[in-house]
Amino acid sequence: MPSLGRSTPLPAELSIPLDRASGEPLAVQIADAVRTAASTGQLRRGDRLPSTRTLATTLGVSRSVTAAAFEQLHAEGWISGRHGSGTYVTTTPPGSPVTGRHSGQSTVDTPGLIDLVPGSPLADGIDPAAWRRAWRLASDVDPLIRPIGAGLDSYRAVVAEHLLRHRGLVVGGTAVPEDAVLATRGTTAAILEICLAILKPGDLVAVEQPGYFRAVGALQAAGMRVIGVPVDEGGLRVDLVPAEVKAVYCSPAHHFPLGARMPAARRVALVERARSENWLIFEDDYDGELRYDVAPLPLLASLAPDVVVHLGTTSKIVSPTLGVGWMVAPNRVNEPVLELRERTSTAPSAAGQLVMVGLARTGDLGRHLRRLRRELAARREVVFAALTASGVQVDGDDAGAHVMVPLPSLDREERIVAAARERGLHLAGLAEYYMDAPTQHGIPVSYAGCTGAQLHTALPILCELLG
Amino acid sequence: MPSLGRSTPLPAELSIPLDRASGEPLAVQIADAVRTAASTGQLRRGDRLPSTRTLATTLGVSRSVTAAAFEQLHAEGWISGRHGSGTYVTTTPPGSPVTGRHSGQSTVDTPGLIDLVPGSPLADGIDPAAWRRAWRLASDVDPLIRPIGAGLDSYRAVVAEHLLRHRGLVVGGTAVPEDAVLATRGTTAAILEICLAILKPGDLVAVEQPGYFRAVGALQAAGMRVIGVPVDEGGLRVDLVPAEVKAVYCSPAHHFPLGARMPAARRVALVERARSENWLIFEDDYDGELRYDVAPLPLLASLAPDVVVHLGTTSKIVSPTLGVGWMVAPNRVNEPVLELRERTSTAPSAAGQLVMVGLARTGDLGRHLRRLRRELAARREVVFAALTASGVQVDGDDAGAHVMVPLPSLDREERIVAAARERGLHLAGLAEYYMDAPTQHGIPVSYAGCTGAQLHTALPILCELLG
Numbered sequence: 001m002p003s004l005g006r007s008t009p010l011p012a013e014l015s016i017p018l019d020r021a022s023g024e025p026l027a028v029q030i031a032d033a034v035r036t037a038a039s040t041g042q043l044r045r046g047d048r049l050p051s052t053r054t055l056a057t058t059l060g061v062s063r064s065v066t067a068a069a070f071e072q073l074h075a076e077g078w079i080s081g082r083h084g085s086g087t088y089v090t091t092t093p094p095g096s097p098v099t100g101r102h103s104g105q106s107t108v109d110t111p112g113l114i115d116l117v118p119g120s121p122l123a124d125g126i127d128p129a130a131w132r133r134a135w136r137l138a139s140d141v142d143p144l145i146r147p148i149g150a151g152l153d154s155y156r157a158v159v160a161e162h163l164l165r166h167r168g169l170v171v172g173g174t175a176v177p178e179d180a181v182l183a184t185r186g187t188t189a190a191i192l193e194i195c196l197a198i199l200k201p202g203d204l205v206a207v208e209q210p211g212y213f214r215a216v217g218a219l220q221a222a223g224m225r226v227i228g229v230p231v232d233e234g235g236l237r238v239d240l241v242p243a244e245v246k247a248v249y250c251s252p253a254h255h256f257p258l259g260a261r262m263p264a265a266r267r268v269a270l271v272e273r274a275r276s277e278n279w280l281i282f283e284d285d286y287d288g289e290l291r292y293d294v295a296p297l298p299l300l301a302s303l304a305p306d307v308v309v310h311l312g313t314t315s316k317i318v319s320p321t322l323g324v325g326w327m328v329a330p331n332r333v334n335e336p337v338l339e340l341r342e343r344t345s346t347a348p349s350a351a352g353q354l355v356m357v358g359l360a361r362t363g364d365l366g367r368h369l370r371r372l373r374r375e376l377a378a379r380r381e382v383v384f385a386a387l388t389a390s391g392v393q394v395d396g397d398d399a400g401a402h403v404m405v406p407l408p409s410l411d412r413e414e415r416i417v418a419a420a421r422e423r424g425l426h427l428a429g430l431a432e433y434y435m436d437a438p439t440q441h442g443i444p445v446s447y448a449g450c451t452g453a454q455l456h457t458a459l460p461i462l463c464e465l466l467g
Numbered sequence: 468m469p470s471l472g473r474s475t476p477l478p479a480e481l482s483i484p485l486d487r488a489s490g491e492p493l494a495v496q497i498a499d500a501v502r503t504a505a506s507t508g509q510l511r512r513g514d515r516l517p518s519t520r521t522l523a524t525t526l527g528v529s530r531s532v533t534a535a536a537f538e539q540l541h542a543e544g545w546i547s548g549r550h551g552s553g554t555y556v557t558t559t560p561p562g563s564p565v566t567g568r569h570s571g572q573s574t575v576d577t578p579g580l581i582d583l584v585p586g587s588p589l590a591d592g593i594d595p596a597a598w599r600r601a602w603r604l605a606s607d608v609d610p611l612i613r614p615i616g617a618g619l620d621s622y623r624a625v626v627a628e629h630l631l632r633h634r635g636l637v638v639g640g641t642a643v644p645e646d647a648v649l650a651t652r653g654t655t656a657a658i659l660e661i662c663l664a665i666l667k668p669g670d671l672v673a674v675e676q677p678g679y680f681r682a683v684g685a686l687q688a689a690g691m692r693v694i695g696v697p698v699d700e701g702g703l704r705v706d707l708v709p710a711e712v713k714a715v716y717c718s719p720a721h722h723f724p725l726g727a728r729m730p731a732a733r734r735v736a737l738v739e740r741a742r743s744e745n746w747l748i749f750e751d752d753y754d755g756e757l758r759y760d761v762a763p764l765p766l767l768a769s770l771a772p773d774v775v776v777h778l779g780t781t782s783k784i785v786s787p788t789l790g791v792g793w794m795v796a797p798n799r800v801n802e803p804v805l806e807l808r809e810r811t812s813t814a815p816s817a818a819g820q821l822v823m824v825g826l827a828r829t830g831d832l833g834r835h836l837r838r839l840r841r842e843l844a845a846r847r848e849v850v851f852a853a854l855t856a857s858g859v860q861v862d863g864d865d866a867g868a869h870v871m872v873p874l875p876s877l878d879r880e881e882r883i884v885a886a887a888r889e890r891g892l893h894l895a896g897l898a899e900y901y902m903d904a905p906t907q908h909g910i911p912v913s914y915a916g917c918t919g920a921q922l923h924t925a926l927p928i929l930c931e932l933l934g
Contacts, residue, residue, distance in 0.1 A: 067620040
């Protein structure tokens with residue numbers, strides 16, 4: 001097999017040896033050949049692969065075969081790239097192919113970079129055997145289960161149990177009533193549909209600044225006017241929310257991206273203003289499951305279930321493949337949302353819910369979450385120790401999947417992001433989380449979206465650049 | 468086990484014998500007990516079951532266990548009912564539990580009725596072994612596949628192949644380019660997002676009247692003004708579409724619910740007006756896969772890919788559980804839709820796409836569609852023969868999953884629907900498909916949403932009522 005030049009289409013004379021009589025699916029054979037080439041150095045990091053279409057023609061197979069092979073390689077972290085901009089060989093995954101991941105998911109194209117940008121699902125994700133068990137259970141359910149506006153009852157029951165056990169969500173001293181739990185497509189999608197269902201175009205909604213830009217995108221897509229409110233070490237500055245807002249979006253468990261946790265007194269102040277000024281609160285429980293050493297503070301949804309929409313998702317803690325999350329809201333929110341879903345056939349897909357139910361039923365969900373917390377707590381310690389030993393200031397509450405490194409200026413922030421990119425690390429500066437000109441500077445460093453081996457590679461570089 | 472009175476909660480002394488040491492999941496044991504009670508007559512049609520919560524308390528199991536048991540029973544057709552309005556025992560499914568279905572999916576609560584309302588997925592659905600194989604293949608993919616705005620490449624390739632093979636979709640003499648195919652949440656959800664992405668609130672959109680009310684719901688949710696245009700035996704009256712519309716929604720393959728097929732000349736007239744008056748056409752390919760004896764007419768998307776959004780879904784031909792469909796549209800539509808999905812994190816869930824890819828990869832998809840067409844063609848013949856033998860006029864093209872029985876008045880339509888309900892049949896009159904006062908009367912009769920045995924039961928009643 002000849003070595004492949006950088007950015008060169010796979011030459012027609014390269015033989016990916018397909019054995020059509022072997023019974024091994026062709027997609028598996030193609031993926032095997034590419035893995036072998038990457039492992040043996042015949043393909044190197046940055047080498048460009050041909051399109052699935054070209055490869056299909058070259059090999060005389062259907063395009064769905066090559067697409068399946070590439071998807072598997074992508075998922076395993078061997079290749080990356082986005083549709084239209086080419087597919088590249090990444091760093092060879094360090095461990096088993098199954099625990100690898102692709103790094104090209106962010107808004108920029110990052111072939112071969114180690115992903116340290118917050119918001120990624122966890123690279124050392126769910127145990128593949130547990131995953132298969134859950135899908136097998138899901139496939140035992142009759143194929144004629146229709147999407148149900150509120151979500152499947154079994155899924156809502158799993159979520160209610162999860163919220164009680166892992167988030168301490170109690171209302172009036174007891175577990176949240178299941179009727180208050182709705183399945184969603186995910187946190188951002190839920191914000192969109194809630195705005196479409198109960199707010200009016202032009203309504204003003206406050207968001208944290210810096211903050212989670214996808215929430216802003218959803219609010220704007222629904223026609224909302226959005227205003228940024230500053231964030232300090234206690235999270236959203238509740239006192240600075242303008243009185244005329246109709247809703248407030250915040251992430252009190254672990255502010256995205258600064259890492260602050262909203263203290264109890266401010267939580268009370270927030271729900272009191274919401275009640276007296278008739279705001280709806282979106283409580284994005286970002287990283288809520290990931291607390292390591294301190295007892296959780298009461299959820300806003302526990303303090304004030306009458307004005308709070310509590311939002312969570314499976315996408316980071318379990319898998320983005322499922323495409324399901326949840327909301328817990330008062331009836332005056334749930335009912336219009338259910339009507340909207342009925343009118344527009346936008347009930348969340350049942351498939352992902354069924355897999356989540358399967359995971360819960362086998363007990364794998366609990367085991368996975370415990371392992372996740374252990375692993376991330378250990379990584380957090382390693383990152384914290386390495387950075388502070390190099391004299392780097394590290395902020396952020398002892399929780400979640402990233403730490404925050406404050407910096408004195410935008411210029412320094414931008415130079416470090418650029419230098420890190422040169423050295424193979426993908427970082428995002430705090431400026432990317434502002435709608436307006438940034439007032440704080442720094443870099444959030446995620447330790448969840450890369451493999452342990454990648455983190456090990458990245459840390460000395462980070463210490464050098466930030467120290 | 469004592470007999471259970473109608474509408475009485477399951478008494479606490481009723482023993483559903485749970486053997487916690489057997490290794491058999493508790494949900495399976497509960498479902499078994501209810502099946503046995505229903506099979507032996509201890510539970511009868513119309514008997515009300517306790518809530519899953521009450522049953523969980525009674526049996527000392529978690530609520531997710533009872534919910535799982537009920538979901539399975541629901542899917543198998545043993546029970547029906549909607550959340551909040553109680554769960555009822557239905558007619559015992561005639562065949563294997565796996566081929567049964569629940570009949571409570573429509574907007575009215577129809578415990579125990581045989582479902583003859585168009586729009587249901589096919590009761591004798593996909594082969595359970597094929598279904599399990601597809602999920603198993605789907606679970607082989609790494610859990611860290613993220614939702615991709617356009618859909619998974621492998622899914623888009625499967626759809627492109629499907630559209631070429633089963634719908635003859637060619638553009639400029641060749642198969643549709645895959646880049647033009649986007650995964651969707653389903654037809655109605657796609658209409659919603661397209662309107663949000665490229666139309667403006669207040670824009671006028673024409674729909675067929677009578678027609679598919681969920682499309683109207685989606686258009687209105689996106690802020691569109693909707694105007695109904697009459698339908699004749701050639702489908703949408705293109706000449707009656709007002710010039711000021713921005714878009715036209717239609718179902719040319721098989722009008723829903725009248726059953727008309729739009730002839731070629733009218734298709735040409737439609738796309739010519741769309742081009743010269745700058746309309747976007749939503750081509751809902753409703754029942755497009757279900758043609759029995761005539762060659763398909765060219766799709767609008769083949770005639771005019773520059774102005775047509777072609778919409779299809781897996782929900783009826785494969786399974787509503789997947790929650791995925793597709794759209795084929797020009798770039799000026801696809802690009803804003805992808806931007807909207809990016810901003811709002813509303814990429815279609817990957818889980819259902821992976822299952823569909825699994826079905827295609829094993830060849831089960833093709834086998835299933837061939838079997839479906841055979842089965843529905845046979846049912847159509849039986850229904851047509853029985854009704855015409857009783858002197859009933861039957862309209863509608865030789866396609867799809869329902870026939871149309873015209874009636875002289877709204878009064879007669881309503882009386883027949885009411886009488887059918889008394890006799891255990893769930894029908895919907897044509898009036899339900901009008902936004903305004905109906906100008907045509909009749910009853911569409913679906914032969915897809917019930918089992919073969921149920922159809923056999925229903926036909927003599929239908930002939931008597933309609934004859």
